[in-house]
Amino acid sequence: MSLYREKAVVLRSYKFAEADRIIVLLSENSGKIRAVAKGIRKTTSRVGARLEPLSHVDVQLYRGRDLDTVRQVDLIDTHTAMRVNLKQLEQGLSMVEAVDKLTPDREPVPHIYTMLSRALRALNDGSSPIIVGAFYWKLLASEGVAPTLEDCVRCGVSTDLVAIDIQEGGILCRSCRSGTAISQTALDILRQINSGGLAAALALEETPAVREVNHIAMGLMEAHLERRLRSIGLFDRHL
Ligand SMILES: [Zn+2]
Structure with a gap:
């Protein structure tokens, strides 16, 4: 399996198997990626907190045929201010939801990645x-x-x-x-x-x-x- 690295915004995540989640990411150069994050539903997982929707991350992934696998995650920005204000949180989630629906898997859309990461930063600075x-x-x-x-x-x-x-x-x-x-x-x-x-x-x-x-x-x-x-x-x- 080949390893690669991307900057990405977490669009959403959903349950997969016992303790895993699928993370849907909009990456800078590889477009929308679906990746398995193993074991992150255990309460002790620090990786899990980094992979919450709206997080801006630097992520290492193994390329898979359908699903990639998260190997390592570093936070660029959690957008903390946005998460504690319900209005801002809703606005942020409306933005990632539209991007998720609009973008096809694995088709590079660097302009949308740039727009989304800028908009989330602006939203985090103030609604x-x-x-x-x-x-x-x-x-x-x-x-x-x-x-x-x-x-x-x-x-x-x-x-x-x-x-x-x-x-x-x-x-x-x-x-x-x-x-x-x-x-x-x-x-x-x-x-x-x-x-x-x-x-x-x-x-x-x-x-x-x-x-x-x-x-x-x-x-x-x-x-x-x-x-x-x-x-x-x-x-x-x-x-
Ligand atoms: Zn007319």
């Missing part, structure tokens, strides 16, 4: 009411499916834009509208996130527009994941 929405939006953009925000995607007008539709791939004016309603303030926030103003967006207070951006980004993420699952299902049937 932001828009962090999950902004992170989902950036994830959708990295997948190439974030709706365009310039002009009405159907008729091209640049004023009176009132709706956003993932099926149409953009925003829509009052006469063409379909999908979800969007306010001008929420649209401005999304444009700000798109044009590199993420830090400024993260500093926003919770307002109706911020809640709207979260709601829109979560709805788009759900729609995208559903479509993806359906297309995978279709693919499977043709195999």
Whole structure:
């Protein structure tokens, strides 16, 4: 078996056999990895604490055919502050859950690894009411499916834009509208996130527009994941 080493974020873990767990990791260079961590359900296991979801670790693994095996784990960051604040913990878990659903096994996605580790660090430094929405939006953009925000995607007008539709791939004016309603303030926030103003967006207070951006980004993420699952299902049937 070959040994390799990766930096990774723990996305989730689940029980396996008597005392083992399967750890799902998003690694820097090897994409999403599933690995067995042996004996970590024993209460004395120090490795177990390092492999909690949201931990940022440096891990040595044996490559297996389906599952790898964890050999050694060093902590880069436990994100302790996030774990003791329920709101931040929920936000962190929403982010790793979306990444888990979005990424296929063993396909390198270094840009998503970078985005996730940065977002978790920012969240650990302090909660932001828009962090999950902004992170989902950036994830959708990295997948190439974030709706365009310039002009009405159907008729091209640049004023009176009132709706956003993932099926149409953009925003829509009052006469063409379909999908979800969007306010001008929420649209401005999304444009700000798109044009590199993420830090400024993260500093926003919770307002109706911020809640709207979260709601829109979560709805788009759900729609995208559903479509993806359906297309995978279709693919499977043709195999
Ligand atoms: Zn239009």
